[in-house]
Amino acid sequence: MISDFVFNSQSVTAGHPDRMCDIVSDAIIDAFLRQDPTSRITAECALSRNILFLAARYASDAVVDIPETARKVIENIGYWPEDFNAADCTVVTSLIEQQKSSRETDFSALEDDEIEQITVSHQSTLFGYACRHTPELMPLPITLANALARRLHLVWDTLDYISPDCTTQVGVEFVDNQPKRIHSITLIIGCDNPDKTPTQMTMEEDLRHHVIAPVFAQAPLQPDNLTKIVINPSGPFVRSGPAAHSGMTGRKSDSDTYGSFARHSGAALSGKSPSRIDRVGVYAARHAAKNIVAAGLAEQCEVQLSYSIGHAGPVSVLLNTQGTGKLDDHEIRKRLLRHFDFRLGAIVRDFNLRQLPALHNGVFYQRLPAIGHFGEHGLVLPWENTDKAALLR
C-alpha cells in the first residue's frame, strides 16, 4: 500500500456562486425554522448572470418572503454591483406548499416508541469521518483550505480589491500516512474593484501577509522554503462571481465534508430541513466517528450509515478504522450501536436540530456552508461534541 503521497483539497469562499447558492438555500431553512421549528423545507437554488432561480417545497406554518431572504444573503456577500446586484437581479421562484406529515412535529420530547414511528423519506448511504490530523479531528488538507477561504472572506475589508469569490487549495505531503509538510498553497483571487486592480506584487505580498501567515500560525504544519505558493497564476480575474460563472446548490459537497480525503455521499447538505436524513445522517455519522477517535479507539475512523425508506433507523451501520483501531472494528461497532441512536427522530432530538435557528436569532444553518459543516469555527455544532467519547471507552 502506498503510504507516501501528496493530497490536495480545495475550497471556495462565500461569494463563489455554488457556495452562495448553498448559503441562500440554508438561509431559507433558517427563516422557516425560526418561525416554525416543525417546518419541512427543501430549497434549491441556481444562479446565473443577474438571475437567481429558487425552487422550494415546504410544509410550514411560517410565512417567509423567500425572494427577499435570498436578496439579503446576496447583499451581505457584497459583490460589486457590476458582478451581481442584489436589488436589481431577477429572482425566479417556484414554490410548492405541502401538507405536514408525522415527521413535522416537535421532536424534543418524543418517547422512544414515537421515534420508532418516524421513518426516513429518502434512501441514502452516508459517511462520517474523523482522524487525528487536527485538534478538531478533521483531515488536514481540507481544514487548511477552508481556513484560507474563511480568512479571505475576513480580510475582505482590509484588502478592498478582493472579490467575495475566491478559491483556495492546499496540498499536504503525507509520509507513512501522516501529514509531514505543506506541499503547495494555491489562491485564486477575484480582483474586481473597478477602481483599482492591484499589481501582482502587491497582491502576493498582501495575501502572504494577511491570509496565509495568520492561517498557518495556528496550523499543525507550516509552509517551508520548498512550499509552492501560487497566487493567481493567470493574472487577476477582473470578472468574478455570478457575472463570470454560474452556481448551484450542492455542488461543493467535497469541501463541505472532508475535502475528498474520506468518502462522502453525493447528496447536498444545504437546503434541507432536519427531516431529511441525507443531511442529518451525515452529521450523526460524523458525530459517531469523531467520538470513536476522541475516545482513543482508533487513529481514524469512517462510519457508514445506510438508510432505506420506511425504516426509522439505518438498515446498516458499518465502520472502518483502516487498521488503526485499538480494538477490533466489530467491538467498536458494538459499542457504537450501544451508545448511539441513529434513528432520524433521535438525531433531530439529540442535536436539537429544529430549534437551532431560533436559538441563534435565525442565523444558523446559513453559516455552515461558509464556515464548514464540521470543525469548530465560532459556532458550537452539536455533532462536533465529543460528549459520548467516555461512554465508548
Added chain:
Amino acid sequence: MQSATDRPPLYLSVLHEHVAGRGRVKIPGLYRNEQLREELEAYVLGLDDVRSVRASTLTGNLIIEYASQQELENYLRGIVRFLEAELGQPVLRRSEGIDRPGKTAKLKKPAAKAKKEISADEQGYQAQAQHFWHTLPHSRVLEILDSAEDGLPANAVSQRLARFGPNALVHYRNRSPLQMVLQQFASAPVAMLGVSAAISIATGGLADAAVIAVVVGINAVIGYFTEKSAEETISALGQLTPDTATVIRAGKTLEIPLHEVVIGDVLLLAPGAYIPADARLLNSNRLSIDESPLTGESLPVSKNFAFACQNETALADRLNMVYMGTMVTGGNGKAVVVSTGRYTEIGKIQELVGEARPPETPMQKQIDTMGMQLALFSSGVCALVFAVGLVRGRPLLEMLMSAISLAVAAVPEGLPAVATTTLALGIKDMQRHKVLIRQLPAVENLGSVQVICLDKTGTLTLNKMSAVAVHGLETVLQVRHGRFLQGEEAVDLYALNPAFKRMMEVLVLCNESKLAEHGQGLIGSPTENALMQLAMDAGEDVRDLRGRYPLLKTDYRAEDRPYMVTVHMAVDGDYLVAVKGSPLAMLDLCKWHETSDGLQPLSDETREKILVGNERLGADSLRVLGVAYRLMNELADDSAADLIWLGLVGMEDMMRPGMAELMQEFHDAGIATVMITGDQSATAYSVGRRLGLKGENEPLEMVDSVHLEKLNPQVLAGLVNTTSIFSRVSPAHKLRIVEALQLNGKVVAMTGDGINDGPALKAANVGVTLGDKGSDVARSIADVVLEEDDLSTMITAIRQGRTIYDNIRKSLHFLLSTNLSEIEVMLVSAMIGGAEILNPMQLLWINLITDIFPGLALALEPPEGNVLKRPPRDPNQPIVSPKDYAKLLRESSVISAGALGVYGYSLLRYGMGPKASTNAFMSLTLGQLLQAYSCRSEQTSVFNPQNRESNRYLDNAIGFSVLLQILAVTVPALRGLLRLAPVGPVDLLAILAGAGLPLVVNESAKISNKRNPVREDAA
C-alpha cells in the same frame, strides 16, 4: 403637402457666405421691385458694422460686406424681419426647410388628392401651409405662426377657426344605402344569374328570367339588411378619445373642445393628455409620448423641445414634435399647434387609407380567401358538369343554363356576410353584458385567449387598505369584516387583554384621518383610514377620545424617523406620547411592554418574538406597523424614548369578492392566469396563493424583479411560460411580459388602467380596461372595456368570443356541406346522363331557401355547455382545417346519397321524368335543412342534446323554409315554375327517408367520433 397659401410663400436663401465679411443672399420679392431695393439697402446700411450693401432688382440678390468679426446670420435675422414687415407675410429661410411646390408633386400623387381638393373647396377652408416645422427652432415657429408662449389672443382664435376650419379628422364614411344595395348586385353570382337570365330570355323562357330576377331581388334585400345592421354595429366601434384639450390662450389655461383647437394654439402637455393636433414643442420636461397610434412603436418615445431635426428626419424620430392622436405617458411640456384636422400626420394617413370600411379581421380575410377558392372550385366543377353534359349529348344552351345555375347555387356567396353578421351580433350581445368591444379583431382574439395577465391592484383587489391582523404579545388576532377572530372564533378584543385597549387608543390619537363632517366615511390616507377603522370596529369613540387627549405636537415620519409621534395632554396633567411606525425602528426605542399583568421589561426573548411576528406578518400582508406609547410627567424634547410596546397591526389591500372562483373558471377554460404587481414578492405570493393562480400541488412560480429590462428577452420568454406571478414589476415592464408571452406563441389578454399601461394594452392581443377606473389613455387603447368595473365579466367576454367563433364555424359547416351536396348531385346527374336530376329553377330555389335563413340562424346559436370547459382554440389553426374538409365531404356525400337514393327509387318506379326529379329535389332540400340541426354542435348530437338549449331562430328558419318547400309542391303556380310533379304518399315516405336517414348517419358518425380519442373539435 399643400404649400399653396393665398399668396406664394417667400424664401430667403444664402447663396454665398464662405468668405468672412461678405455674403450673397437671395431676397424674395426684390426682383423688379425698385422701392424694396432702396428701402432694403437703407435698412441694411443702418445695421452695425456693415461696410457696404448692393441689392440688384435684376437678379433679386443682395451682396453685403461687413466687419469680419460679425456673423452673416445676425444680419439675416434682421433682414427677414424687415422683409416680413415690408411684404406683410412670413419669409422663410431656405435653410429652415420648406416643403416646396416642386417637391410635393410626387407626394400629391395618391388618389385621395383630387377628392381632398374638392372638399377643401367645398368646405371653403384655407389649406394649411406645411412647413418642415421640425427643422425650425421653436421661437421661429411661434413667429411664423404669429403666436406666443402664452397662447393666441382671443380674437385670433375665431378668425383662425373660420379660416382653417375645425380640428376634425375625416371620419370613416359609411357606405350610403344606395351604394350598399348596388353592391348586392355587383357580385359574381349575380352576374352569372344575369347571364343565366339572358340565356333564358334568348331561349324564350321569360318566366325563368322572372324567377331569376326575383331570386336576385330577395338575395339583395336580405343581404342589404343584414349588412346594414352589421355595418352600423361595427362602425360604432372605435373612437373613445377624449373630447377636450387643455390649451393656453391669452395667458389663461383653458379646457376647450378638441375641434376648436387652431393653428398657433399652445397646448399644455401633462401625463394622460391626448394630443389634439400636430404641434412643435416649446418646452419639455422628461416628456414621453406613446406614439403607437401613429408609428406602431409600442414603447413610449422621449421628446425634447431642444432637439434639432433635419428635413429628412423620419416621423418617428422628430423628437421636438408631438402628433395628433398620440398620448402623453410621462413628464410635461408645452407645444404650439402647427397643423390641425386633416393636415395633421394622422389626418394624412387617414385620407390615404380613407376608405369607408374598417379593416377586416384575420378571420374575415381567411373566410374571404376561402370563399374565393371555393368559388373557383365550384366553377371548376360546374365546368366539368357542363363538359360531361355536352359529351353526353345534351343541348348546349340547356347545359349552359344548368351549369350556370349550379354555379350560382354552389358558390358560397354568403360566406363573408355570415362572418360579418355574426361578429356584429356578438358585439351587440356583449354590450348587453356590459362588455364594450372597441376593436373588431378583439372578438375573435377573445375566443382564443390562452393567457390572461391581471393587474393586482385595482383589478384583483379593491385598492383599499384594511387591517387584517392584530398581534399582541400574548394573542394573535385576525380581523375580518370588522370582527376580531382568534382562530375561527370571534372574540371581544378588550376582554382579552387591556393592552389592546391602549393600542386602539394610540391608533386613533396618532392618526391624521378625520371623520367626515356629514355621514359616514373617513378622510385621510388609506393606511391611516384603515387603522382608524380598526379602532372604531374595536369600539373606540374617535371624537370623545380626541377630546379627552388634546393634541399638542406631531412629529411626522421622516427620512431618519420611520415612525410618527404625537404628544397629547392626558387627564391628570400627564402627557401621553403615541407612536406608530416601522416595527424594527420602534422596537429599538422600546424598553417595556404592556401585558395583562401590567408593565414588564422588554427581554431579548420578547424582542425576538416580536421580530418573528413582524417577519411573519410582513411576509403575509402589505404593510405592518408597530404601536407603542408612554406617559410623561413633563414635556421633553426627545419624547420617543423608553416606549412601551403594544403590538403590531398588519394591513392589506382587500381582494375583490369572487376572484378565486373566477381564476378557477379561467383555468377550467384552459386559460392560464398571470398576476402582475408592484408589491413585494411575499405579499404577491400570499395573494397569488389565495387566488389559486395555479392548481393545487402545482408549483406557483414567481418572478421577482425591479429590472425586467435587464433580463435577456429570450430568458424572459423561457420563464414566462410557467410563471404565474410577477412581483415588483413597474407598469412599463408589462410590455416585456406581454412580448415574452407572445414570443412563445401565446394569445395574451392584459388588463390595465393606468397611463403607463398603454403600450402593454396595445401589444396584447386583447387589451382590457376596467370601467370608470381606466385612464383615458387606457380606455382609448384597450380593445375591450369592462363597463361594470368587474373582472368577472371578462369570462363572459371570453365565452361570447368563443361562441362567436364557434357559430361562424357552424354556419360555414352548414353552408359548405349543403352546397357541396348540390354539386355532387349535379355531378352524378351529368355523369349518368339522361334528364337532369335538378333543373336550373330547382337549383335556384335550393339556393334561396336553404342557404340564407338556416345559415344566419346558426350564427345565433346559444353557447354550448362546454364552451368554458375546453381549452382555447389553436390560433394558428385555420377556421376550416383539412380535417374539416374531409368531414364536409363525408357529410355532403351522405346527404347526396340520400337524395340520389330517392332518385334511384323513383327512377325504378316512374322512370326518368319530372316525378323522379321532384322526389330527388324534395329529398335534397329537406336533407339540407335537417343538416342545419346537425351543424348545431360538433359534440352533442340531435339524439343526445345534453341539455342543450334550443335555438328558436333556427327552428323558425327551418319551419319557414319547410313551409316554403311544401308550398312549392302544393301551389300549382310555383309547382309549374319549378316543374315539379305532385308528390304521392309513398313518395312522401321515400322523400322523408331520403332526407332523414342522412341526418341519422351523420349524427351517428359524431357519436362514434366522440368515442374516438382523437378530438374532432381541435380547431
